[in-house]
Amino acid sequence: MAATGGDALLMASCWAAAVLAAAASLNTSPVPFQAGYMPLFGGDNLVRSPNGRSVRLKLDARTGSGFVSKSAYHHGYFSASIKLPDDHTAGVVVAFYLSNGDVFPHNHDEVDFELLGNRHGHEWRVQTNVYGNGSTTRGREERYLLPFDPTLRHHAYAISWTPTVIVFYIDKKPIREVVRVASMGGDFPSKPMSVYATIWDGSSWATDGGRYKVDYAHAPFVAEFSNFVLSGCPLGHGEFLGGRRSSEGAGCDVAVMTAEFAVRTPAKRAAMRRFRRRNILYTVCHDLYRYNGTVFPECDDTDGTEREDFHKWGESKRVSPSRRGYTTQQQEGRADGNDAAGGRPSTWPVGSLRAD
């Protein structure tokens, strides 16, 4: 491609103008529920606060509930603050996720936070999954303990999705990044997705592989959502799902890729490594069995330092749920010196959250 100096200059300035235009439109402030979302299912089990800035999702013996963004987005940063139901919540699943399963039933994309309830006195766990173009047999699962009690107050769970990297955040700290590498092919989510939040009965798998079911004597289970941030590139008119991007859309991609939430700094990566050392329970990157020794190309442990911390079935040697209680806000979780045997669990939560 031979562009003259003038062409290149013109292209550069158009590009800069597009970036500025899009950057101006990236709104990182929380919006009222009504501005970004609408109810998805569950009827009156979805309850809006009087000021419209927060919503309760309930699960009872009749139904769970959920909401969905009014727009689909092609990349962006999506955050909600969530306070989880307390007491006995075995089998209860609260999910905050991106998906296009309703539009692409056979080759959907999906990026999940799944918060998995537990028995009284046991901790909630968080699972993250990434699916691309229908890769439903490869969920790229990871699971973590939380360094706080998620039932006491709201904490922010956020997904940053750009054309090159997905970052999961909890309280603005990155906990996982999935960097797009060419050999992932379609496994990296690439089609526009909507944002969902749901509460539902995951009795068949959520707690210890389905051993503990939802006990409706403790219902209703109520999760509170607030601080809705939808800082993304909504599909414009004339941009059909999976269709051609407009120049505005391409400019928005650049704005998203250069936004604070998407830029990975050494300080943020160090914080991520700290979180993972202290809180990760399981990662697909070190599981040699579940996928028959498949090595996921984006798993980056080139110096092999993380490998030593994991059993061959992907469980952490350092972090053990049975021996660890919540710590205070000031004092972060301390899981060192914990050499629990960590037996191989019989079943893992699998399967995407497609709302169908």
Ligand SMILES: *[C@@H]1O[C@H](CO)[C@@H](O)[C@H](O)[C@H]1NC(C)=O
């Ligand atoms: C995604 O899936 C569709 C349908 O199965 C296929 O035609 C397409 O090539 C896939 N795209 C990528 C990037 O793998």
Ligand SMILES: *[C@@H]1O[C@H](CO)[C@@H](O)[C@H](O)[C@H]1NC(C)=O
């Ligand atoms: C792993 O291999 C077994 C036996 O060959 C097969 O039944 C199973 O489907 C494979 N699992 C995956 C995830 O490829």
